[in-house]
Amino acid sequence: MKAGVVVFPGSNCDRDALHAIGLAGAEPVALWHEDADLHGAEIVILPGGFAYGDYLRAGVLARFSPIMGAIRDHAARGGLVLGICNGFQVLAEAGLVPGALLRNASMRFEHRWVRLTVERRDTPFTNLVPPGMTLRLPVAHGEGCFTLPDREMATLEARSGVLFRYAQPEGNPNGSERDIAGVLNARENVCGLMPHPERASEEILGSDDGLLLLRSLVESAAASRQPAVGAAA
């Protein structure tokens, strides 16, 4: 099972994601942004960081990278895609998940540990999370305030597209509407979230709750076995 992690210039959680997805049981593969080939990856992770420096707006340039075409095709075939932090911003800019991520309400970068409720356990991203469990993960971002026009928000909620919400006691770190921390696309094979599961994948780092999400992803992909185009393996 190969899991690809995209490396944009300015990605800085790519190595972390490669390490953690390996712990989750996948064979990690780095995917270069200029290369329009997934090299047999059945899971694609867009990692955190500051792709292209994020000088214009987070994620806005990365969506034009050659790799994004391959990821779009992969998603259209039902392949699994996870965008974390800056990766979520890129997915949102590319229209692969709904919503936009604005500057944090505090107008400051916010790094802190938060707690998440898992709204659904019947998705490929969360099916190993035990019922009733909340997740403890860190956030680290300047632009994580999730927003959506009212009508689209209603649609998102109606189709149960919200996968994670910030919960007490730490609460909402960035002012996101409806405490939304992570969402699904309509087909439910693409997920974007602001907190970092890859940073909470080992007990020694303070939490291994994130590993449940990554393992769900790997096991779901194995179960559905989507052969990717151009798979060399």
Next chain:
Amino acid sequence: MTALEVAESHIVASPIGDHAALPASPPLHRALGLTDHELDEIRARLGRDPNDLELAMFSVMWSEHCSYKSSRALLRNLPTAGTDVVAGPGENAGVVRIGDGLAVAFKLESHNHPSAVEPYQGAATGVGGILRDIFTMGARPIAVLDALKFGDPSTSRTRHLVRGIVRGVGGYGNCVGVPTVGGELVFDPSYEQNPLVNVMAIGILEERHLTLARAPGPGNLVVLFGSTTGRDGIGGASVLASATFGEGSAAKRPTVQVGDPFAEKLLIEASLELIEAGLLEGLQDLGAAGITCAASESADRAGTGITVDLDAIPRREEGMAPFEVMISESQERMLATVRPDRLDAVVAVCRRWGLPAAVIGRVTDDGAVTVVEGGLDGEGRPLAAARVLARIPTSALTSDAIMYEREGRPPVRSRPAPAPGVPVSAQDGLPERGMDPGAVLLALLGDPNVASRAWVTTQYDATVGTDTVAGSGSGAAVLRIKGTTKALVAATDANARVGALDPYLGAVIAVAECSRNVALTGARPLGVTNCLNFGDPERPEAFWQLQEAVRGLGDACLALGLPITGGNVSLYNESAAGGSIAPTTQVGVVGLLDDVASRVGPGFQAPGDIVGLLGDTAPGLAGSIYAEHAGTAPDDRLAEVDLVREADLQRFLISAAAARSLRSARDLSSGGLAVALAKSCLTGDVGADVQILVAAPPAVELFGEGPSRVLISVDPARWDEVAAGAARQGIPLRRLGEVGGERLRIRLSGEGATGAAEERGATVADDVDESLVVLRHAWDAGLPRALGEEA
């Protein structure tokens, strides 16, 4: 007209031999910050008059910042030897072996003056500069710690500086993806005009990839890669970092460099890829004095020379004069020495990361830095039509640069105040007479120098890299090393309040406290880096402070068996009104923990655990936070340091951690025992009930500060073992009480206690009895309130 404008208007590219008459007033060398004596010294080294470009190159290389001309003679005496030291002072960063074929690179550096002028960019480029020092050596940066010092937090200037500097540190570190895991934040009136921004960076490398800043092999190519060269930061080192501030510091803003963390991130990846592929003969980053410094230092270290092809340097703006190109401090640039047959491979890696790379010169065997306009031939010789604009022996710019034996004289009047700016008066209202110790504890916990740093640290990404086991707020940061059971532990400390009273003791205490903070986790300290922040070395009193601090630094490191692996000196830290900052010896220590699972943290753990105090150094009130609140009495004194006992204490802590017999360990620092107890409760989110026997006024025992004391908590089943171990090593251990409940209760007993209470007509001593909720509120609210940043 500023010095820069004068310099700019007079420097023309005059070839050697063409000595256009220097203007009579003011002479160019003075406009560039060189003295008449220094001009004579330059003439002696060249055997002729320098031309204007050469003078500009000398002016930056002979600046205090680049040449260490006032401090070099002192620093020579510091202990630097250590069996595991792979690279020491003089290299970009110290490197120490840690086993498994790995080594750690670390260094502390200042960016004080740029941050005072332009806080965001000054701090950001401070982070960028120290990170480059780390990856230049082939190490991947894994952590940053920042030590920040400001004046009064209630003034608008301080608030502007705090906001900008914190954002700058975060803005750069967060973007390059290196976690900021610790540091210091200190407010002291002496920093009002001159804040300190000291940044420490740590990296890990495979020892076989160690790369030095050398330019060996005549005939090799000199390749500049990274950002293009512009007019930013011209004279940053000489104009900003090597003189005191006068009026009109804003006019110096163009001398501050501008940072691009995105470019730095690409530079890190490209540099490490080039090093790991074995494509480079040497690598040097460009910092102060730009290409001039990088070229002359790397050639001098290798015993070679470099001929620079001025036209080949990629620029970001038109019409730059030769001196601007040669001393520009444009950020995010690297100078590599490359064998001709490897050039294509090097350029390919740079291109892949989107970085411009250009061959800008050749390594020569003539021992000189030569600047040529008009091109070089295939062998690196100037073309027939080319002009030589400058030719200077490399040693004259670097190892043989001017050096001073400055005069040091102790101050006539020893300063009895606990800190500059605090009134010297034994007030009748001293809390030790009839105080409510609980109220004092809350006041100290909410003091901006003690309170929770969360307002700052939440602006820093501390978990990127997935190595952070313990970050800010832990005394020392713990970073696991992937693929091993080991962890690196790092801390940075200074004690300016003691330093202001006694610079020698201030330095000794900084080394002792910093290494103790590392040892508390169970890690063995490996080495010391430092940043000496002092005033104008031309003032005998300020130079004496530097002399004393260096002496203290050396004595402490020798006694604790710690090699000094590198450091940095920042002088001329003075206010416009005169008067230097509190002498600030900032120390950074890195240690190695063999088994990260045995790490000891600072917070109380389980109800029922026994609370104990290791060490019996008598604390003092002088230089304490308490004294800052209460004023000082004439009999207040500084605590003394016994470095032999300190070494014993650290050895005991390390062995106790390895035996896993401690539940928690915390250094007693600002605010003394009572504040340490409160912080251990808050960190562990559990209360404690302790009893303290006081023979003297309780303020000394509760809030007095002194070195070599550690608060521990121990599983009751292990207490006897710990007590026996401490006794064997001759370390006093007092049992204070127990962990448990949701309150901190400190009961006072003994003569001193009743004396204090009787004065108010009470029959029993006051206890401290505060709920965790109240303590936490004081601790959490202190800093945002002091800065006017309450949510």
